[in-house]
Amino acid sequence: MRPDMQDVLANTVARCLNHLMLILLPTARRAWGRALVAEQHDITKGRERLTWAAGGILMSVNELMRTLFSDRPAWVAGLVLGIASALVDLHSSTRWPYVILLFAFGVILASWRPKWAWRWTFLLALSLPAVVLVTNNWGPYLVDRFDVFYGLVPATLGAVAGVMLRRVSRWFPHEPIGH
Amino acid sequence: MRVSSQTVAVLQALRGCGRTWSYGYDLSKVTGLKSGTLYPILMRLHDEGWLENKWEQSSEPGRPPRHLYRLTAVGSSAASRAFQTTGSKTRARRPVYET
Numbered sequence: 001m002r003p004d005m006q007d008v009l010a011n012t013v014a015r016c017l018n019h020l021m022l023i024l025l026p027t028a029r030r031a032w033g034r035a036l037v038a039e040q041h042d043i044t045k046g047r048e049r050l051t052w053a054a055g056g057i058l059m060s061v062n063e064l065m066r067t068l069f070s071d072r073p074a075w076v077a078g079l080v081l082g083i084a085s086a087l088v089d090l091h092s093s094t095r096w097p098y099v100i101l102l103f104a105f106g107v108i109l110a111s112w113r114p115k116w117a118w119r120w121t122f123l124l125a126l127s128l129p130a131v132v133l134v135t136n137n138w139g140p141y142l143v144d145r146f147d148v149f150y151g152l153v154p155a156t157l158g159a160v161a162g163v164m165l166r167r168v169s170r171w172f173p174h175e176p177i178g179h
Numbered sequence: 180m181r182v183s184s185q186t187v188a189v190l191q192a193l194r195g196c197g198r199t200w201s202y203g204y205d206l207s208k209v210t211g212l213k214s215g216t217l218y219p220i221l222m223r224l225h226d227e228g229w230l231e232n233k234w235e236q237s238s239e240p241g242r243p244p245r246h247l248y249r250l251t252a253v254g255s256s257a258a259s260r261a262f263q264t265t266g267s268k269t270r271a272r273r274p275v276y277e278t
Contacts, residue, residue: 029222035232035246036218039204052204055214062219 010046014053021053024060026067033060067116074113078120081105082127085151089128090139098128099154106158111166117159124158125151180227182261185212189220190258193230193250200233200247221248229254 018037025033036056043049069075085105089098102124109120129148132138141148182190188210193201195209207217224230231251234244250258 031246032218032222034243035203036214038243038245039202039207039214041242042202042204052207052214055216055218058213058215059218062215063222 007046010050014040014046014050017050017053017057021056021060024057024064026063029060029063068119071113071115074109074120075123077112078105078109078123079127081109082124083131085124086128086131089151090131090135090137093140095140095150098151102151102154103158103161106155106160107162107165110159110162111169112162114163114166117163118156121152121155121159125149125155127151180223180229182264183220184265185210185216186220186224187261187265188212189217189224190229190250190254190261193248194255194258196249198249200235200249202245202247206248224254227254227257229257 018033018040021036022030022033033056036052036059040049040052043052081101082105085098085101088101089095092098105124106121109124110117113120126149128151132141132148189206189212192206192209203214203217203221206212206221207214210217212220221230221232225232229251230248232246232248235247236244
């Protein structure tokens with residue numbers, strides 16, 4: 001391949017990586033992504049520009065993970081509530097207590113921490129399969145079926161309700177007590 | 180804030196520039212850090228209030244504005260403390276040879 005063709009190819013791939021990086025970056029960090037892209041105009045070699053753009057992807061994945069796993073109290077609360085509801089389900093004759101608990105915990109977690117509330121959905125719902133695998137206690141579930149994942153439905157509905165509740169509560173400004 | 184050896188390298192580069200603004204690419208060349216390592220460090224330093232930044236409009240048409248960086252007063256004193264800590268750690272790790 002001719003050197004100028006290599007440069008054209010490297011620049012094209014770098015542009016694609018820049019777009020992907022800006023999509024992946026959390027909104028609060030986009031300016032940093034644009035800063036990283038702006039520096040590429042000073043890099044003359046195509047391969048070096050490509051390496052610089054690839055670094056941007058690394059940065060965005062790093063930031064994405066950092067945002068995803070931020071808020072330790074909510075993660076701990078979600079884990080505890082998820083395990084508690086899973087244990088209730090494994091020792092219950094019907095599934096209604098589990099469904100109601102997951103919905104309620106979904107509402108609580110999502111209204112408490114509405115940012116990226118889908119994280120709590122997965123955490124709550126996947127606690128049951130995790131507990132089943134760790135304890136090897138399948139309770140009322142069949143080993144060859146995937147019905148342990150049905151908790152995703154009430155947890156998702158609860159999270160949606162929680163986010164909506166949070167939004168509705170913003171419409172009513174809280175008056176300070178005593179005024 | 181956890182100050183790694185790479186963070187120290189960035190702090191040293193910024194400290195070397197004094198009150199002059201630096202570009203990200205120049206910092207990368209001075210420190211030898213790739214963009215994927217350098218920019219997260221710059222973000223953390225900014226979050227801690229150690230770094231200030233500004234955008235510089237380019238005179239060339241079609242060229243996006245560039246980000247410039249320099250240490251704040253807080254960052255400068257924090258950098259001094261970080262250099263002392265890393266210096267003492269390096270001295271502690273260095274083997275002592277009897278003569």
